[in-house]
Amino acid sequence: MKLRQFAFIATLMTAASIAGSGVPPTGPIPDGRPVGSVAVIDLNGLQNIEFGATEDELTRRGILRTSLDACGPVLAGHDTVSPVFMQDKLVLLWVGDPMRTPEGITAGSPVGQIWDRYPEVSRLRAPQGTHRLDGLLARSGDRAYLFLHDGRTVRKTIAGYADWARRLFNDGVGPC
Numbered sequence: 292m293k294l295r296q297f298a299f300i301a302t303l304m305t306a307a308s309i310a311g312s313g314v315p316p317t318g319p320i321p322d323g324r325p326v327g328s329v330a331v332i333d334l335n336g337l338q339n340i341e342f343g344a345t346e347d348e349l350t351r352r353g354i355l356r357t358s359l360d361a362c363g364p365v366l367a368g369h370d371t372v373s374p375v376f377m378q379d380k381l382v383l384l385w386v387g388d389p390m391r392t393p394e395g396i397t398a399g400s401p402v403g404q405i406w407d408r409y410p411e412v413s414r415l416r417a418p419q420g421t422h423r424l425d426g427l428l429a430r431s432g433d434r435a436y437l438f439l440h441d442g443r444t445v446r447k448t449i450a451g452y453a454d455w456a457r458r459l460f461n462d463g464v465g466p467c
Contacts, residue, residue, distance in 0.1 A: 329389045329390065329391050329397070330369070330389070330390050330391075331390070331391060331392065331393055332372075332384060332386050332390050332391070332392060332448065332450045333392065333393050333450070334431055334432075334434035334435070334436070334450060335434075336381070336384060336450070336451075337366075337369065337372070337384065339352075339354065340354055340366060340369075340374075340381070340384075341381070342380075342381055342382065342383075342384075342434070342451050342452060343380050343381060343382075344380070344381045345379050345380055345381075346364065346376055346379050346380075346381075347379070349366075349381070350364075353367060354366055354367050355367070355374070364376070371386060371387035371388060371389070371390060372384055372385065372386050372387070372390065373385040375451070375455070375459070377455065381451075382451050382452045382455040383449055383450065383451035383452065383455050383456060383459065384449070384450050384451055385447065385448075385449050386447075386448050386449070386450065387447070390448065392436060392448065392450075394408040394409070395408070396408065396436070396438065396445060396448065397445065397448070398444075398445055398446060398447065398448065399444050399445065400444060400445045401443065401444055401445075402427070402438075402440050402442065402443060402444065402445065405427050405429065405438055405440075405445070406427075409427075409429035409436070411429065411430065411431075412427045412428065412429050413427070413428040413430065414426075414427060415427065415428055415437075415457070415460050417463075418463075421463070423463055424439040424440060424441060424446055424447070425439070425440055425441075425442065426438060426439050426440070426460050427440065428453070428456060428457060428460070430453045432453075433452055433453055433454070434450070434451065434452060434453055435450070435451070435452075435453035435456050435457075436448060436449070436450050436456075437449040437450075437456040437457075437459070437460060
């Protein structure tokens with residue numbers, strides 16, 4: 292299971308590094324919901340999905356599902372979220388559009404907004420010669436947001452336990 296999670300994380304990081312940057316949504320989201328209804332990821336997790344929950348607990352509640360088409364478990368109703376479990380506990384969530392933080396940061400947000408909204412940010416540099424993205428780690432206690440960026444805009448947001456986010460960045464791996 293760990294090897295699959297690491298392989299998936301590596302795949303997502305590679306995809307994020309070559310994906311288009313996009314722009315923050317201003318009108319309806321493609322599924323027709325207005326921008327104000329975009330799901331929020333915070334440092335506790337998502338609504339009804341908290342960091343530290345076990346795979347068994349989330350499966351029993353019908354939130355975590357396995358799919359033959361996915362490299363790991365998926366969250367019901369959250370197509371753009373990839374959960375990362377370590378030692379049977381949810382430690383990170385990789386989120387894609389149209390998710391945002393409570394402070395309004397989403398894929399496509401300018402990097403300067405991160406510095407404005409999270410004054411205690413640590414800069415993480417991707418190793419030279421790799422196709423990985425640099426990161427900004429906005430830590431609060433044992434939790435953090437890891438914003439992967441291309442120098443101008445956020446490309447991917449990862450939320451969860453700060454130590455796991457930093458470890459993921461340093462190891463250059465993704466959620467599966």
